[in-house]
Every structure is written in structure tokens, then in C-alpha cells.
Amino acid sequence: MVVKKKHNNGFHGYGVPDIPRGPRSIRRRDLLKRTIEDSQICAFELLATVAGKLLLESEGSASSNAAEGKDPSSLHSGGVKQEQLVGAKALRSECLDQGSCVESVSVAGRHVESILREFPFAVCDPVLESTSVISSSYFSGKVGHDLKLAIPENQTSLEKSSCKIKGGSSDIGQSCDGYVDSGIARQLEDEGDRNYNVHLTTANTSNPKDEMEICVNTHPLINSDSSVQLTSFRDSIPNASFPRRRNNVKVGTRDDDEKFVGSNLPNSKIRAFRPQRIGHRRIRKLLTSKYWKVAPKLKDCEYSNTNGCIKRVSRNRKILQTCERIQREGPFKKRRIFNPSSALAYDGEGSSESISNSPEKGMKGEKSGSGVNKASLVSSSAASHQALLQSNESQVKFSIKSFKVRDLYIEVPETSTVGSLKRTVMEAVTAILRGGLHIGVLLQGKEVKDDNRTLLQTGISHNDYLDTLGFTLEPSSATASPPISPKDPPVLLPCETHQDLTRLTVSPILDTEFANASCDPPPAANVPNHVESNHELALSPTDEVTNGTTPDSRALVSIPPISVEALAVVPLNQKTRRSELAQRRIRRPFSVSEVEALVEAVEKLGTGRWRDVKLRAFEDADHRTYVDLKDKWKTLVHTASIAPQQRRGQPVPQDLLDRVLCAHSYWSQHQSKLHGKNHTEPLKISDPQAGQV
DNA sequence: TTTAGGG
């Protein structure tokens, strides 16, 4: 009974307050941020101006894009900006053609935006080129970003956590804010920025497995910079209204196979701005569907559904058919993390090696300002941090190294421009990432459905379970993404039918959670200590190395591939997926209190009524099944039978073991006898402790 | 679904 009470208190996390971090700190930050922003804004504007000029100058530079794309490394060098600008310009021109550009942007602002927005393409270029054939080629896209976050174990809802994640790195965030403030990119804000960088490679290898992976760093966030933490704090703020803005940290992250070398964004500022707004609702919607189809949002376009493919026709010119599908592969991968510390950190810079490689001097150089910011931020963060510590003893940190979007099927007319292709890809990827991903939290292969549970309650904070912590990313379901601007053309849908397939792994709960579009942040994973995951998710050694974090990060998530299969009317391998999904449950050692409750229940109920035992003593502990209790009892009996020296694991009080033996022997003798009466006949053995109940 | 056991 005692136990039961405990459970009531401890297992229902409903009452748990959200992150204690107070609004005050937030405000401070904002102030701080503002200051910083102000200083940075100038830089942005400058950049914008330059970009604008470049754009004007280069008009038929479509080709230039390509050139630029080829040598990603160039980006790093001082010349980066220009190249990017050029690329941006080219892109932009395309956009204009198609009418997809955002109109509401001021001139300067617009340039910037386009640059930022398109930036990712630059990265892609190399690939595209290699893939010269645009039409119907498969690309595997990889999106990488790192994000780390830590949340208090007692943090109440998982959902919230995810929201928090959204927050971008402090640097970025600031810059973003600044941007916003300037009023340049409102849309961005609206749309929500994404931090993702997209890398595309022509990947023949279709490893279904990799489709979408998230890697989580196991290492303690400690590594992360203070600046990061700061960010986290913000993010952690309960009201996650701002979450939408994200930062990108690094662009080309670790790609194992990719030819692609990670290219870094030239400077953090840019990144910050980078409007990742891709995710238009429409797109989102599309994405939502099983097949993640994405149609670039163009104003002038008309959409029609064609079996899973959406056609977009631009009046002005081109017809693009885009079918993008992402296949998700079944299972997810997980990772665990370790440090208990504080808030979530978005690791913008450090993590990617690419950055380190080409530390864009520009970035860093420009960063002078940012550096300052950081410092200030840091200090503030530290303060907050302490506060946090007080309120929460232990926090769980999650770090998602990166995730990959595995296959993307893009089909466009031969006459479409490279730029449009890029855009399409970018949008698709972006949409996937941000357009509505549902995040599921898996523990030992099981979904944690109760959002109100704390990490502690769920076991996520336990080191033992961390290894089995996983996140699942699914495209949000159509239902999930409700808000659609009137403008948005209706999109898609044939796919919805298939949703079931898509989400094998996903639990409904997740969907709902994310349905609130408010949170689109990437999933985070966390874990405290160790690393033993079996999932071979993608490791991004590079990033880690750069970060200085441990190299063993593993991918957290993988999304089941939907694409081709999904399209196929026939569900191919549910089994396969399922099997993939199935994971061993996390190991959750019984605590002494649990053991006590178990013993007590068994003393009263006997050993043949595990269901009753469960109901009696562990009704509130979802993770304890009657089978588990039975098994535990089995082990307890065994443990009690062996010499103390041979016992392993957390020691169980001898008195409990004694009770175990007594109850065991008692029920062994009586089980056959009193059946009907058993339930009413508690252990009568002369066990002083038994009487305590 | 729940038990009971082996793996």
C-alpha cells in the first residue's frame, strides 16, 4: 500500500510544474539579446545590401551556381559570402520567375532572406551537379543539425520538451530576433525557421535504415558551450511561443557516405537569419501525407494530385512535377545521453566539424560581435543554471547530433531550372523536418505515451534506460497540421490512405502531441550515462570530434521509410518494420521501494496472482507488467537464495530478501491447497515485517 | 489475457 501511495504521488506527473526557469531570466535574456541584436543588425543589413548588389549584377548566373556548388570548400574561405550571394541570387531570380519569392520583404531584407533561404542549396549544388539529371533521380538528402538539450527530469511533458528544443542557439536566436525586429523577415517568423541544413547527395545506396536518423550525443553537454546553455534556457521557457526560430548550426554535418563535405555557413549571422521558413503549410500538408510529397509553394501554381504526386504548374512557365517521398525506414534509432546539467543547448557552431574545418572565419570573425554576445549570454546562463539546479536536482540532457532524411524522390521536368530543383529539394527537406514531424519518444522500444509523465517517472532519466531511449520522427499526419492559410492550395492526399503504414511505429499519442503545430522542433534525445546503444544509427564522428564531445553519439531516430512502399498500394513490409521497431524494453531495475511493494503484495496475494499483484502494488507503474513482477519475484527468490557476495546490482535490504524467502516458501506450500481462498488468505507466516502492512 | 517457465 505504501507503495501504491508512492506511486500515486510519484508516478503521476501531472502536478509537476513546468520548468521552473522563470520568466525573469527570460526577460533578461531578451534584453541582452536585444542589445546584441542591435549590434548585429547592422551587419545583416550590410550583408543584405551586398547581396542585393550581387544579385543585380549577376543575372544569368545560374551556371555560376553550379560552379559554386561544386566546391563547397570554397564556401569556407573568405570568398564564401560572395559565392553564396551569387548562388542566392540565382536562386532568387528563379524564385521571382516562379513567383514564389516572398513578397513582403524589404529590399535589403529580401536579399538577405533569399540568401539565407537559399543557402542550403549551395550545399546541394555539388550533388546536383553530379546528378546532372534532374528528372526522376533519387537523392538522399541529409539534414543535419545538432541540438542538445537538457531538461529536468521532472519536466512534465515530453511534448513541452520537444517544444523547447525548438529554440535555436542563442547566437542565432538573437540574430533572428534582431532580424525580426528589423521587420525584415516577418514571414520567416511566421513560418518558423528551421535550422536545418540540407545536404544532398546522389545516393545510390538506399539503405533503408538510414532514412532518417537522429543521432544523439551521449556526452554530457558539458562540452557544450555556455552560450549554448543560454540558449537552452530560453528555449526551456515554458511559453514556447518563440520556438519557431531556429538556428542552424552547421551545415554539412557528418556524412558518412556523402561526398558532400560539410560546408558551413559563412557566418553565424547568416545562419541565424537563415530563414528556414520553408515549411509552408501546404507543404506541410503534403508532407503530412504518407508520402511526403512536397510541392514548392509558389504563388502562381496550381496543384493537382496525381497519384501521390503533386503537380505544380506555374503559369508563367514551368511545370514541375514533384514527387518527393521520403521513405522512412522502420525503426528508429536511439541514443542516450549523459549529463545532468541544465538546460538545453543548441549547439550551433561547435558541433559540426565542418565548422571547425572551415571555421568560417567569416563567421567567427564577424562573430566578434557574437562572441561578445556569447559571453554575456553565458554569464546569464550560468545564473539561470544555478537556479535551475536548485529547483531540479537532476536534469537529463539530450543531444541530437543530426538526423538524416534519407530518400527523397524528386521529379521535375527537364526544362526546370537547377535552381527550381534545388528549391524543390530544399522545400521538401525542410517540409519534412519542420513541416510537421511527430515526435515519439521510445523507451526500450516502447512509446512513451503519457506526456504528462516526467522523465524521471518514465525512466528516461535513468542511466540504464537511456540507452534505449529513442525518438521517432514521422511526418505529421494531415490531421496534425490543421492550420492552413487560406491561400494555401489544398494539397494532397492520396497518401493519407497509407498513413497507417507509415506510422507503424508511431503511437497515436505522438501525433496528437505534435499536432499542435506549435512545436515542430526536432526531436531530442537524451540520456544520461552511457552509450551502449545497439542501434547503429548514424554516427557523426566528425561532429563530435569537433565538439569535443564523445564520439559515440548515435542516431536516435530513424523514420520508417514510406516512400516507395507507401506508394505501393500494397503494404510491403509491415512486419519488417515492425520487427525493426521492436526493441528491447529498457532495463529498469527495481528500486528498493518497488521491491518492498512487490514483496508486500506477494505476501498477501501469493505467487500465482501476478495480475493482482500488479494491480495492487504497481497499478500506476505502466512499465511494470505482471510478467515483469513475476520475473522480478523470480529473481528476488534467487537473489535471496544466494550469498550476499554473489548478488549484483543495487543491493536489496536483507530484510526484504528474508521476507521474499518466507513468502516464497509459504506460498509454495499453500498454493496447491487453498485456491479459492488464497486471495483472502495472506501470508500468515510469522514474519514480523509482514504484519507491518 | 494471464500464468508459468525457459531462454
Add this chain to the structure above:
DNA sequence: CCCTAAA
């Protein structure tokens, strides 16, 4: 913890 045969 998992998996399963049996009930």
C-alpha cells in the same frame, strides 16, 4: 527482459 505454451 523476452518469448511462448497453456490455460
